[in-house]
Amino acid sequence: MKYLFWLLVIALAWWVFTRPRKADTHASEQSAAPAQDMARCAHCGVHLPQDEAVRGEKGLYCSTEHRSAALDRNPA
Numbered sequence: 001m002k003y004l005f006w007l008l009v010i011a012l013a014w015w016v017f018t019r020p021r022k023a024d025t026h027a028s029e030q031s032a033a034p035a036q037d038m039a040r041c042a043h044c045g046v047h048l049p050q051d052e053a054v055r056g057e058k059g060l061y062c063s064t065e066h067r068s069a070a071l072d073r074n075p076a
């Protein structure tokens with residue numbers, strides 16, 4: 001009977017320990033996508049994280065090459 005009691009305690013502890021973990025990973029997966037602001041290259045249209053985007057006079061670009069290319073194409 002003592003063995004059955006500890007088995008029940010361990011099973012309950014395992015259930016309590018594993019249940020919130022699944023909810024946490026699911027919640028973080030959902031919030032991970034909108035947390036990072038995405039930018040769109042004004043030259044080629046590729047999407048990239050705003051941290052990696054190059055800021056130009058007419059918008060954000062994926063690289064300095066595309067920033068200068070866009071300026072060459074449409075001189076201000």
Ligand SMILES: [Zn+2]
Binds near residue numbers: 043063
């Ligand atoms: Zn680009």
